[in-house]
Amino acid sequence: MDKLLAELRSVSKSYAAVRVLKGVHFSVRAGEIHALLGGNGAGKSTLMKILAGLVAPSGGEVRLGGEPLVPATPAQAQAMGLYLVPQEAHIFPNQTVLQNIAVGMPKPAGAYRARVQALIAQLGVSLSPDAKAATLEIADRQIVEILRGLLREAKVLILDEPTSALTPHEVRTLFGHMRALRAQGHGLVFISHKLHELRAVADRITVLRDGHVVFAEAMETSPDAEILAAMSPGVTALDARERMREIEGAPVLALERLSGEGFVEISLSLRPGEILGLTGVVGAGRTELAETLVGLRTPSGGRVTLGGRDFRARGPADAMRAGLVHLSEDRQQYGLFLEAPLYWNVSALVHGTLPFFLRPGRERRRFEQYRAQLGIRCEEADQPVGRLSGGNQQKVLLAKCLAAAPKVLILDEPTRGVDVGARNDIYRIVEDLAEQGTAVLLISSDFDEVRRLADRIAVMAGGHLAGELPAGASTDEIAELAFEAGEAAHA
Amino acid sequence: MLDRIARDRVATLFIVTVLVLLAVGAAAPGFLSVRTAGIIWSNGLVLMLVALGIFPVILTRNIDVSGGSVLGLSAVTLGLTLNQGLPLPLASAAALGTGLLAGALSGLLVAVLRVPSIVATLGTLGLFRGVMLIATGGEWIEDLPEDLKALGAKSFAGLSVMGMVTAGAILAVWLFLRSRRGGWVFVTGDNRAAAHHLGLPVKRIEFLVFVWGGAMYALAGIAFAAQIGFVPNQAGSGIELRAIAALVLGGISLLGGVGTVAGVVIGVIFFTSIDTSLVFLRIPAYWNDLIGGAMLLAVLLIDGRLRIALEARDRAARYRRSGHRISSTRDLEDAA
Structure with a gap:
């Protein structure tokens, strides 16, 4: 044989x-x-x-x-x-x-x-x-x-x-x-x-x-x-979050029995400086939930409060003005202007607030600042973003979101197609952000990633919230919630 | 019923065409007759042939806007060779050859050199029109022989020779698209990368649809010259856009992969019916474009809105179904 x-x-x-x-x-x-x-x-x-x-x-x-x-x-x-x-x-x-x-x-x-x-x-x-x-x-x-x-x-x-x-x-x-x-x-x-x-x-x-x-x-x-x-010599497996953080304060974003296309009665809350991991298998309804929050889809029931007030986005621009910024899972299609220069991509979300005549010098400086802060590897600020590697593209995308100074940042699969080195950089950036008080909703199918970053872990399966786990939950515990409910739904 | 009509553009358009014809018939007695049907068919011949040429190109998710220029160039080839004394069959073959060559050039640019089809055919549009004007020195070609004009005149069962050729072309496209290789044309437009992955000769398919287009425009050029008896230097100018509009109206998707021969036929007949009706209603011909354009927009707009409404309904139903599936498992768990 x-x-x-x-x-x-x-x-x-x-x-x-x-x-x-x-x-x-x-x-x-x-x-x-x-x-x-x-x-x-x-x-x-x-x-x-x-x-x-x-x-x-x-x-x-x-x-x-x-x-x-x-x-x-x-x-x-x-x-x-x-x-x-x-x-x-x-x-x-x-x-x-x-x-x-x-x-x-x-x-x-x-x-x-x-x-x-x-x-x-x-x-x-x-x-x-x-x-x-x-x-x-x-x-x-x-x-x-x-x-x-x-x-x-x-x-x-x-x-x-x-x-x-x-x-x-x-x-x-x-x-x-x-x-x-x-x-x-x-x-x-x-x-x-x-x-x-x-x-x-x-x-x-x-x-x-x-x-x-x-x-x-x-x-x-x-x-x-x-x-x-x-x-990958020299890289060990990812560990769960090393230290537990005490997060206090009133929730900045709260969902009460929110329903919409692909998800039913989801209740979640997110405090400033907290990283909430939202995980589950593909098709669990997480992306639909995120898109509903920023106004890309229409909810069918329930309510959302942002900063203590009722909130319903009419579209992404509206959500952004309210401090809610969304990083799409599909960076090529919905995230980046692949042919446009790097500095332009970084300013993309704040173009509405820039003066009528653009000042490329100032925007290039803005880019250089993020380039240093996020460790973006590139030749120059005028390079088209499409030429960068997946990891660096993702960093540019993060810089774009940061430029909008979000109160709540929704990251949908932020490390998809990103290699190990850049992945660790992105984790560090997300942690720093949370440290500075930004609330992060981290959507990811990678259980290890969620365990690595999240302060709390919410699991969705088949459109429902299957349960919530504290930081330190094992992969098996997450998998049980994510899969068993999903399996039952398919049976 | 409403559902079916909304999903099937051909049926919608057929009903609209019948309603328009009935309305005109009520306003202009004597309009509804076999004779009128013959007139519509013969008035629509040239447009039908051009539309049949562009149709497979659009199915592969390309576009060809050079149709009018190829028509003109072929008609000029026909006229010049005839006036030099070449017999009609040879002159027609020369015109057809011109169309094939022109189509091959566009196909080469698109399939082999990978020039986007809109750019490539905008280029060939100008090129072929230019060659035609140089060949004629900008003059009209007149005094075409009688045997050419006979091709456009009724000869058998109310149909002209060119009318029968057109019917044959419709049948040929219909048969071809039902064959295995016909399916390749659809799937190339549906997902080119997947077609390549599955080993289909994507480049050859793209090249050949342009060559087919060239042949059809040449036949259109022959029909044009036969019907009006001379070749003006603007012959065919702008007809490609009318043909594309007729195709869109007939439900052929500009995004490729979707369309039927019935859609082509009904789209062309709809346009021609309107033009013919205006003549019967004694509305001056310069109204044609305005009314045709307005009808096109009206049908597309209503159809588009219906489609969006149906899609929203389908999507809601799909999510409701999966939601129901989930809640029913919840119920099971509660019961257990």
């Missing part, structure tokens, strides 16, 4: 002057699950895109089933039995599920109806072939991708962080499917940040760092500590 299904031989890749991959060897055998691990920017995605023919390597060789991948196109890779299930499913929203699965196959979609139905039954999922793809939930979109791979009879399936949007129950089901595919002789590549997930199914593990393979062993004989040390 150790026939090589896919092989990368000393593959390298450079974008402009940046070398992303430096002579990487990687292989997938029949009947194995091969885990691929690495921090942000380690080169995992690029490596898998090369394997799937989506990106051409600058050097080295790609072989599928013993044959070189020529030409290096996705169609050729698929024809040679490889399918990449991307982290975010590629969906054609206006087409049906069946059409989505059969696109690109040699016959019209209708010819595959029976086969797709058989595969759906085999996976044990409930999915209608005639549903419009736009109506599918995230987990189902992932299933559509897996079905695409199976319909193409792919021997090698690459799963790029398939569990990031799934509930534990769905993860267990997915692992069942993966084991079944392994037993049938498929080779799988499983990319994940979560070591315990990799341990549950993987046979081999390869760790990438800075475009090099730094670790490649059998999963069984590799202790966690070794793997972590290989992935």
